[in-house]
Amino acid sequence: MVSCLSLLPEIIIKPTKLVSDSPSNILLAETNRCVSCGLCLPHCPTYRITLSEADSPRGRIALMSGVASGRIPMNSRFVQHIDGCLTCRSCEAVCPSNVAYGQLVDNTRALMAASLLSPLEDKTAIQKSWLRVIVEKEFIAKPTRFDALRSLLRFYQKLGLQRLLNKSGLLKKTKLATLNTQLPHIHMPRTSSSKADVSKSWSKIYFPIGKPRGEVGLFLGCVARLADAATHNASIYVLNRLGYTVHVPPMQTCCGALHQHGGDTKTTAQLAQQNVEAFNRLNLHAIITTTSGCGAQLAEYHSDFSTKVVDISKFLVAADGWEDIKITPLQYEIMVHDPCTLRNVLHSSKYPYTLLTRIPGALVIPLAGNDQCCGAAGTYFLDQPVMAKTLLSDKITALNNSNAHFLVTSNIGCTMHISSTLRNTNSEIEVLHPVTLLARQMNMLS
Ligand code: SF4
Numbered sequence: 001m002v003s004c005l006s007l008l009p010e011i012i013i014k015p016t017k018l019v020s021d022s023p024s025n026i027l028l029a030e031t032n033r034c035v036s037c038g039l040c041l042p043h044c045p046t047y048r049i050t051l052s053e054a055d056s057p058r059g060r061i062a063l064m065s066g067v068a069s070g071r072i073p074m075n076s077r078f079v080q081h082i083d084g085c086l087t088c089r090s091c092e093a094v095c096p097s098n099v100a101y102g103q104l105v106d107n108t109r110a111l112m113a114a115s116l117l118s119p120l121e122d123k124t125a126i127q128k129s130w131l132r133v134i135v136e137k138e139f140i141a142k143p144t145r146f147d148a149l150r151s152l153l154r155f156y157q158k159l160g161l162q163r164l165l166n167k168s169g170l171l172k173k174t175k176l177a178t179l180n181t182q183l184p185h186i187h188m189p190r191t192s193s194s195k196a197d198v199s200k201s202w203s204k205i206y207f208p209i210g211k212p213r214g215e216v217g218l219f220l221g222c223v224a225r226l227a228d229a230a231t232h233n234a235s236i237y238v239l240n241r242l243g244y245t246v247h248v249p250p251m252q253t254c255c256g257a258l259h260q261h262g263g264d265t266k267t268t269a270q271l272a273q274q275n276v277e278a279f280n281r282l283n284l285h286a287i288i289t290t291t292s293g294c295g296a297q298l299a300e301y302h303s304d305f306s307t308k309v310v311d312i313s314k315f316l317v318a319a320d321g322w323e324d325i326k327i328t329p330l331q332y333e334i335m336v337h338d339p340c341t342l343r344n345v346l347h348s349s350k351y352p353y354t355l356l357t358r359i360p361g362a363l364v365i366p367l368a369g370n371d372q373c374c375g376a377a378g379t380y381f382l383d384q385p386v387m388a389k390t391l392l393s394d395k396i397t398a399l400n401n402s403n404a405h406f407l408v409t410s411n412i413g414c415t416m417h418i419s420s421t422l423r424n425t426n427s428e429i430e431v432l433h434p435v436t437l438l439a440r441q442m443n444m445l446s
């Protein structure tokens with residue numbers, strides 16, 4: 001094991017003065033809660049791979065403390081160890097001192113983004129590419145723009161251009177090549193609860209079939225809005241069949257997780273405000289999320305809004321109305337991948353298993369290594385592709401050695417990361433959301 005303290009002589013250049021004392025003091029106070037017991041180390045995916053203290057939660061906290069107090073500079077080695085963190089929060093879930101690691105790493109990234117006094121060569125380590133700035137600002141933060149892209153991407157896929165570009169190697173090993181490989185089949189939004197009509201975007205309201213049981217809101221997200229319309233459609237269908245009216249407020253926006261993990265606190269706060277306003281004007285029993293990464297972010301808005309946020313599987317497990325629903329049996333093995341945010345933040349990983357037992361004949365089993373992140377982790381698979389692939393490889397082996405017909409997971413990032421890698425191994429295992437599979441067995445038309 002390499003002690004992170006052994007790194008300090010190498011990375012000390014001069015004490016760094018931070019622009020504002022306040023955020024660094026907040027950071028320092030939280031790092032002081034760590035008693036360096038090391039109980040989190042075996043749970044950290046990056047530490048398990050590198051066996052370097054600087055890639056462990058304890059080591060990263062020591063580095064954050066060093067930077068916040070000005071003892072070490074915010075240089076490229078520091079950035080490398082912080083950016084190597086998946087923000088999976090497995091360490092937080094087992095910490096006996098309740099160190100708020102997720103908050104610590106986000107605050108550190110905010111400091112990194114705000115730091116004006118770091119040496120020039122280090123600035124390049126924290127600077128984002130122009131393409132990323134445009135995508136985050138003009139699409140992720142304005143997700144309705146994805147609606148305009150949907151038809152274009154469907155056409156692109158229909159013509160076989162996605163496959164052609166993958167095969168051609170024209171994009172080489174760029175981030176665009178990764179995105180092109182990962183792009184799932186694009187679906188259109190449903191327009192009504194009773195027919196499989198499609199539209200450019202979702203309707204404001206979907207009325208229930210049969211006895212009304214309550215009013216819920218559906219959160220669409222940004223990437224999921226484009227890449228996981230199938231799950232949104234399935235969720236509306238299942239909720240309507242059970243008697244729930246589903247509201248899809250058009251004013252809603254991205255949850256802000258990508259901006260928060262990138263240190264952009266201003267945009268994060270703006271997006272949170274817009275979502276709270278969009279949903280709070282309706283009288284809802286619950287705000288339903290189908291992507292655990294978004295759900296985790298919404299659940300930590302620190303507003304009354306957050307108490308209503310619930311993952312779709314958890315909501316459906318507790319919902320009434322199942323006695324009238326006919327579900328077609330499925331005599332197959334269904335493996336379940338637990339996303340980190342569902343397990344460590346929402347504490348809801350048991351619900352997809354319980355929900356899928358509603359399908360007669362289905363054998364629902366956990367994927368081996370479910371306590372470890374798959375490497376998708378927001379944009380981690382793009383920024384740290386080597387570690388992301390290493391983290392996924394054991395899961396792919398386990399899947400290829402199994403009898404599973406389906407892998408279900410409740411986070412679109414995990415779905416895209418796992419399914420594109422599985423496809424490369426010629427696997428026929430279908431990767432989808434548990435509710436999409438359930439809706440199919442409830443005879444949803446598309
Ligand atoms: S388990 Fe908590 S207190 Fe112990 S080293 Fe890890 S972060 Fe620090």
Ligand code: SF4
Binds near residue numbers: 044045056086092
């Ligand atoms: S959030 Fe995950 S990757 Fe980061 S230090 Fe904690 S356990 Fe390790």
